[in-house]
Amino acid sequence: MRHLVDSQSLIWYVDQDHLLSAPAHAAITDPANDLMLSAASVWEIAIKAGLGKLTLSLPYRQWINQAITDLDLSVLPITVDYADVQRGLPRHHGDPFDRMLVAQAIAEGIPIISTDGRLGSYGITRVW
Secondary structure, eight states: OEEEEOHHHHHHHHHOGGGSOHHHHHHHHOTTOEEEEEHHHHHHHHHHHHTTSOOOSSOHHHHHHHHHHHTTOEEEOOOHHHHHHHHTSOTTOOOHHHHHHHHHHHHHTOOEEOSOGGGGGGTOOEEO
């Protein structure tokens, strides 16, 4: 099964594994699952690390490359189709990165591994 891993879940899995819920950890570590990472998450983590709002266990480029390799993540690009779905979403959530993840989850029909309970208001499946 495919799952979309949000930014916070990825950061916690790599640097603070004990913070993940048991279902989130199981979904990430299950070899039967194909894990997806949004380009929006790649960008969000880079922005926060660059601004000093996020400290990673390694320099950003090394950290993200290692996470992608270690978890065999497929990076979902931001496409016009995803942007169009995002444009039409109700305003349950104001964060543009999270709204893009919701749009991708809707378009792909996949659950999101996320601690953010507000994402459930979009009718998607959230693993936490």
